[in-house]
Amino acid sequence: MELTQNFVDPAYAEVLEIFKNIKPDLKGSQLVIKVKGKTVVDLSARVSPDSMTTVFSVSKALSAITLAKLVGEGKLNLDERMAHYWPEFAAHHKGELTVRQVLSHQAGLTATDPHLTDEMVHDDHAASAALAAQKPLWKPLSAFGYHGLTIGPLMSELVFRITGHTIQQYYEKEIRSAANADAYLGVPEELETRVTPLSMDRVVTFDGDEEKYARPEGFHNSGIAQWSGGQIKLDTLIGRGGRAFGLASAEGVCSARGLAEVMQWAVGFGGGTPGVKPSALEDMSQMQVYGYDLALDQEHRSFGTVFQKPTQAIPFGSYKAFGHDGAAGSLLYADPHGEIVLGYTVARWAVPGGYDRAIQPIIDVVRKIATAN
Secondary structure (H helix, E strand, O other), rough: OOEEEEEHHHHHHHHHHHHOOOOOOOOOOOEEEEEOOOOEEEEEEOOOOOEEOOOHHHHHHEEEEHHHHHHOOOOOOOOOEHHHOOOHHHHHHHHOOOOHHHHOOOOOOOOOOOOOHHHHHHHHHHHHHHHHHOOOOOOOOOOOOOOOOOOHHHHHHHHHHHHHHOOHHHHHHHHHHHOOOOOOOOOOOOHHHHHHOOEOOOOOOOOOOOOOOOOHHHHHEEEEOHHHHOEHHHHHHHOHHHHOOOOOOOOOEEEEEHHHHHHHHHOOHHHHHOOOHHHHHHHHHHEEEEEEEEEOOOEEEEEOOOOOOOOOOOOOOOOOEEEEEOOOEEEEEEEEEOOOOEEEEEOOOOOOHHHHHHHHHHHHHHHHHHHHH
């Protein structure tokens, strides 16, 4: 594997050895780890350290930080009714649902009827209007189901109603620019030369078994998830249109350094000045749901408000940890226990997608070392 050892603190040398031996055929991966505000690991394989790629649902962590900033500034109350900020949302008896309930995947708005189209994915106002008018697909609060794409326009419309800016605009001004990080919700065209396209040429499952997915037309061009309620194509999300728009739930374009820098800026571990009020991050990262996910048809799933929480199925940290994984295996999280921030990007699609257990030994080692010091 072509590996660039940008920096590894001697205390974390074991991480380098593990990284060398995972997925030797990876087509582009980066790993950056900060402990107590200091970079202890900065590695890249087959891509330059400053290259960026689509991180899919890791975008939700960036969006959650954006909302947390509004909470910390007193502009957003998670326990206020969503319809207080967005009156049209009250249709079909949704008027009593709080922001916290909606953004913890409990509202039953994983899809619309008629379905969202590819064009609506890149028009937050159109998509959010359809969602506001939608009757919930299950009785809200009776269960939860991952709003994989639809939580994006829900968050964006909420931010727009509060600030007059789209979530992409607000994130760029208040978060990304402040952190000076290569983590974009809408990457400028002049930075396209630094983007590593998602590889679909050879796909390896996270458990290491090769599958018959060598650029399969049926997989690559099919609807990426039934819970999106339509046939939203993968190309819609990873093409230039998606990278330029930056759907808040799925189209972030980032480097591992950029992810780690945004999160470190937000949390201020190691005695730094947090960019987001700590109590707001604590509030948003508090577990709201746990158990069976209706949309993903999976057990042991858990979410705070937007943020994903670790479970036995996705064990990325202590009960205090928060972040999000992405469909191709990318990951961003912060863990106050040990003051750990980890950013991981992968520029290839691996079946079945989601949390990449190949880096679990790294997560475990880092947590052991960081909490011992």
